Amino acid sequence: MQHARSGTPEVATPRMTARVLAVFYAFGGVTGLLAVLGSAPGTGRRWAITALGISALLGAVVLVRWGPHWPRAAFHVPVAGATGLVGAAAALATDPLTALVLASIIAFVAVDAFFFFRPVVGLAHLSVAVLGVSTVLVLRGDVPVPTVLALDTVVIALGTVTRDLAWRASRASRDPLTGLANRRGFDDALQELLAAAERRAEPLSAALLDLDHFKQINDTDGHEAGDRVLVRVADAWGAELPPAAVLARHGGDEFALLLPGLTGPVALAEVERLTALHPGIGVSCGVAQHIPGETKAQLMRRADAALYVAKDGGRDRCALDGAAGDPLATELAAAVAAGQLGVAFQPVVELAGNRVIGVEALARWDHPGRGAVPPDEFIALAEQHDLITPLGELVLRTSLVQLTALRETTGVQLVLGINVSVHELADPDYPQRVAALLAEFGWPADHVVVEVTETQLESDAAVVRQNLETLMRLGLIVAADDFGTGYSSLSRLDVLPVQHLKLDTSFIASVTTSPRRAQLLASIVALADNLGMGLVAEGVETVEQDAELRRLGVLLAQGWLYGRPMAVTELAVWLADRSVDGAFSVAG
Numbered sequence: 001m002q003h004a005r006s007g008t009p010e011v012a013t014p015r016m017t018a019r020v021l022a023v024f025y026a027f028g029g030v031t032g033l034l035a036v037l038g039s040a041p042g043t044g045r046r047w048a049i050t051a052l053g054i055s056a057l058l059g060a061v062v063l064v065r066w067g068p069h070w071p072r073a074a075f076h077v078p079v080a081g082a083t084g085l086v087g088a089a090a091a092l093a094t095d096p097l098t099a100l101v102l103a104s105i106i107a108f109v110a111v112d113a114f115f116f117f118r119p120v121v122g123l124a125h126l127s128v129a130v131l132g133v134s135t136v137l138v139l140r141g142d143v144p145v146p147t148v149l150a151l152d153t154v155v156i157a158l159g160t161v162t163r164d165l166a167w168r169a170s171r172a173s174r175d176p177l178t179g180l181a182n183r184r185g186f187d188d189a190l191q192e193l194l195a196a197a198e199r200r201a202e203p204l205s206a207a208l209l210d211l212d213h214f215k216q217i218n219d220t221d222g223h224e225a226g227d228r229v230l231v232r233v234a235d236a237w238g239a240e241l242p243p244a245a246v247l248a249r250h251g252g253d254e255f256a257l258l259l260p261g262l263t264g265p266v267a268l269a270e271v272e273r274l275t276a277l278h279p280g281i282g283v284s285c286g287v288a289q290h291i292p293g294e295t296k297a298q299l300m301r302r303a304d305a306a307l308y309v310a311k312d313g314g315r316d317r318c319a320l321d322g323a324a325g326d327p328l329a330t331e332l333a334a335a336v337a338a339g340q341l342g343v344a345f346q347p348v349v350e351l352a353g354n355r356v357i358g359v360e361a362l363a364r365w366d367h368p369g370r371g372a373v374p375p376d377e378f379i380a381l382a383e384q385h386d387l388i389t390p391l392g393e394l395v396l397r398t399s400l401v402q403l404t405a406l407r408e409t410t411g412v413q414l415v416l417g418i419n420v421s422v423h424e425l426a427d428p429d430y431p432q433r434v435a436a437l438l439a440e441f442g443w444p445a446d447h448v449v450v451e452v453t454e455t456q457l458e459s460d461a462a463v464v465r466q467n468l469e470t471l472m473r474l475g476l477i478v479a480a481d482d483f484g485t486g487y488s489s490l491s492r493l494d495v496l497p498v499q500h501l502k503l504d505t506s507f508i509a510s511v512t513t514s515p516r517r518a519q520l521l522a523s524i525v526a527l528a529d530n531l532g533m534g535l536v537a538e539g540v541e542t543v544e545q546d547a548e549l550r551r552l553g554v555l556l557a558q559g560w561l562y563g564r565p566m567a568v569t570e571l572a573v574w575l576a577d578r579s580v581d582g583a584f585s586v587a588g
């Protein structure tokens with residue numbers, strides 16, 4: 001496919017080319033048939049022109065049916081064929097007026113030629129068409145030469161204007177360096193191909209390709225060297241693509257590819273073949289197959305999530321997003337979009353005062369057929385299928401709606417704990433979005449704890465770290481969740497961007513049975529104290545565990561002993577039952 005430097009108008013995808021040609025063939029055929037009706041008698045010739053008209057109509061059918069799958073070069077045949085048909089019809093016309101009308105169909109060729117092909121090739125088609133048809137008219141002897149020239153003028157003017165318009169249209173949607181479609185051109189193509197895929201119930205896959213360590217090439221060898229690499233890659237891929245594919249430069253060193261008709265696994269194989277063309281340049285890529293009903297943005301987000309997985313897996317590899325093959329993921333996407341996820345709140349208590357100081361929000365999904373899906377299961381699914389950001393936002397919004405209503409009736413401002421995945425934190429806008437939501441509900445930032453699991457905190461992505469620091473600057477509290485299950489963070493505790501530690505359930509479970517565990521916990525309490533960090537014990541189920549935590553000086557705790565995760569209505573009752581002089585308390 002000649003997307004690259006040829007100057008071929010970007011608007012002319014094979015699908016588009018076939019469609020425009022089919023329209024011209026159909027209208028050309030109809031024009032021919034009408035012209036015959038109005039022409040002077042001459043049976044044999046009139047039948048011959050009728051036959052040409054019908055051939056043109058059949059040509060239109062062929063173009064619609066098979067044209068979109070042809071390589072671009074194949075379109076020279078119908079364009080040149082049109083010149084032949086028009087020339088023959090004009091030669092056979094029984095009177096000069098009909099000859100002129102038939103010859104005027106050549107205008108279609110002028111438009112086609114510049115719309116589909118680069119200017120030089122377009123000019124060649126136009127010259128052959130104009131010279132051929134003019135010769136036919138002049139040789140007839142019954143059409144005055146100035147009249148022929150008048151027709152030529154109109155046709156040449158149309159061709160020139162089409163060339164300019166096609167050039168302008170393509171420039172706006174093309175990347176000047178590689179000649180590929182730019183983001184805008186890609187977006188237009190995606191819109192068109194997505195609609196076609198839905199209409200025909202055909203598969204469509206999208207891929208994002210990212211050159212590994214491109215920044216290094218730029219930094220060490222200069223921008224020209226970087227540009228040369230981009231052009232080389234674009235040319236090589238462009239030459240090897242299937243005819244209907246659309247390749248675009250998505251920005252920087254990222255390319256985007258649309259593969260109509262290909263399922264995810266086939267697209268993955270195709271992309272792997274392409275990336276193997278440059279053994280010297282590592283390429284990471286993410287592939288996603290379109291799910292019916294999904295928007296452009298959702299499809300590209302899943303391709304992006306797959307790209308993220310490929311990069312996470314060590315780069316220079318391709319990953320396929322699995323959503324298309326997983327009905328549960330599709331249902332989860334629909335449930336998140338429809339706001340059908342619930343939130344359960346589990347109390348967090350202050351041991352010394354036996355008071356409830358806050359709640360942790362825990363997502364709940366009641367699947368219509370399967371019942372409650374375990375959070376560990378659907379959260380993992382959401383992370384794999386790029387649903388975790390909308391899910392997290394839904395949980396936060398629902399929590400704020402329900403807890404601000406509760407605050408109005410109780411007058412007590414609780415601390416809200418939310419679970420956040422690094423995939424959410426990978427978005428540079430995350431802190432601003434959270435801040436905007438808190439402002440919307442008048443919820444104080446210092447009454448929000450952002451819980452990130454210890455293992456995820458070890459992600460070395462700079463943006464994650466920056467976001468955590470921004471959240472802290474905004475006044476939120478950042479906590480390392482499931483602390484004690486990771487391995488390296490104890491030694492790096494002083495550098496992790498966190499203010500609270502949430503000791504993992506498994507840790508608390510053994511605290512009364514293992515003296516070494518109890519000793520370790522005592523050390524962690526001292527360590528947290530020294531570093532000025534808050535400590536929350538999670539999963540407290542027995543009075544023995546509670547007593548041990550108090551003895552060791554743990555300040556905050558959470559667990560079934562105090563309260564299970566519950567719906568906001570239950571929470572209201574639970575809190576009311578424990579109200580002592582306006583302060584909430586629990587029996588230790």
Ligand code: C2E
Pocket residue numbers: 346361362363364374375376379391392395419420421451481482505538539540541558559560561565
């Ligand atoms: P987590 O953040 O460690 O949440 C605490 C889990 O421990 C919850 O499980 C809670 O129900 C459970 N738990 C509470 N008290 C006790 C106890 O005394 N004993 C025992 N054995 N378990 C207790 P749940 O609700 O199944 O959530 C599982 C995990 O799913 C959470 O672990 C969290 O990592 C994740 N999750 C839940 N909601 C969200 C969310 O909105 N966003 C994200 N990113 N993750 C979430």
Ligand code: CA
Pocket residue numbers: 360418419451481
């Ligand atoms: Ca948590």
Ligand code: CA
Pocket residue numbers: 481482483502504505538
């Ligand atoms: Ca936890």
